[in-house]
Amino acid sequence: MLEIKKYGAIDIGSNAIRLLVSNVIVSKHKEPQFKKSSLVRVPIRLGADAFVGEGIISDSNITRMVNAMEAFKLLMNVHGVVKYKACATSAMREASNGKEVVEKILKETGVKIDIIGGKEEAAIISSTDLNQLIEGDNSYLYVDVGGGSTEFTIFSEGKIISSKSFKMGTVRLLNNKKSVNKKIFANVEKWIKSNTHNLKNISLIGSGGNINKLFKMSGRTEGKPISFIYLNAQYQFLKQMSFDERISELSLNPDRADVIIPATKIYLSAMKWSGARKIYVPKIGLSDGIIKSLFHNKL
Numbered sequence: 001m002l003e004i005k006k007y008g009a010i011d012i013g014s015n016a017i018r019l020l021v022s023n024v025i026v027s028k029h030k031e032p033q034f035k036k037s038s039l040v041r042v043p044i045r046l047g048a049d050a051f052v053g054e055g056i057i058s059d060s061n062i063t064r065m066v067n068a069m070e071a072f073k074l075l076m077n078v079h080g081v082v083k084y085k086a087c088a089t090s091a092m093r094e095a096s097n098g099k100e101v102v103e104k105i106l107k108e109t110g111v112k113i114d115i116i117g118g119k120e121e122a123a124i125i126s127s128t129d130l131n132q133l134i135e136g137d138n139s140y141l142y143v144d145v146g147g148g149s150t151e152f153t154i155f156s157e158g159k160i161i162s163s164k165s166f167k168m169g170t171v172r173l174l175n176n177k178k179s180v181n182k183k184i185f186a187n188v189e190k191w192i193k194s195n196t197h198n199l200k201n202i203s204l205i206g207s208g209g210n211i212n213k214l215f216k217m218s219g220r221t222e223g224k225p226i227s228f229i230y231l232n233a234q235y236q237f238l239k240q241m242s243f244d245e246r247i248s249e250l251s252l253n254p255d256r257a258d259v260i261i262p263a264t265k266i267y268l269s270a271m272k273w274s275g276a277r278k279i280y281v282p283k284i285g286l287s288d289g290i291i292k293s294l295f296h297n298k299l
Contacts, residue, residue: 002027008076008084009290014047014091014147014171019072020287021079024295042068043255046091047147047171057095069111085290086113090148118165122151124289139199141274145208145263147171162195170259192273204271204279210263215281225278228271235264
């Protein structure tokens with residue numbers, strides 16, 4: 001006898017806000033299955049407010065967030081979602097009015113938002129379907145690139161060796177001065193090198209909207225990795241194009257066409273510093289982790 005329930009996850013990132021609705025299929029003598037039912041993404045770039053000046057989420061973006069939460073609530077009702085959780089990351093963590101925004105949304109929509117820390121974010125993401133990849137005695141550097149921060153987790157022989165969150169997100173990198181970005185990259189290089197120098201045959205696992213898009217553009221079949229050579233060639237190709245060309249010729253969304261450049265640079269840098277020659281893209285993220293953690297009562 002199958003039991004099917006719908007769970008919802010709202011991921012309030014620095015570049016966009018997502019609602020994931022998943023079917024959780026439970027049957028006797030089998031591991032529960034998690035099947036994506038619907039994914040809605042709205043391009044509200046909170047990082048453009050949070051990472052500049054006084055770091056205040058603007059009134060227009062607050063209004064858009066309220067409307068998004070109202071819409072997500074209606075969609076979850078239509079789907080018959082039995083349980084959901086909303087998590088906000090880097091931009092809301094740093095916004096000086098982040099708590100007030102959360103209170104306003106709760107009052108106006110009834111949607112409760114939890115602002116989570118970088119470590120908690122990394123823990124939720126790494127609770128996803130990485131098992132098939134991290135089995136055996138291989139080593140992996142897991143890199144989740146967001147708009148405000150990037151989470152790094154090192155796996156070796158199936159166990160987490162080390163993890164760290166850096167303020168190295170795509171929206172933040174676009175807004176920062178070059179000298180600031182140089183410093184951030186230097187810190188990340190130091191951390192990766194010191195934590196991976198004794199690991200052999202290391203591969204990258206990449207998550208986030210940008211690497212998912214790059215993987216789709218590569219035309220590779222699911223489960224097949226992207227090589228460092230391919231990713232570097234793609235990076236040079238994207239850099240040569242103008243913002244408008246990336247939209248018109250590659251059909252990228254406007255809020256993807258700019259951040260895809262710093263995102264690709266982060267993945268390439270992580271590969272270079274760890275000595276990885278390939279990157280796996282299992283299409284997972286914070287929203288998938290929220291669904292899993294909700295089901296297992298970890299949130």
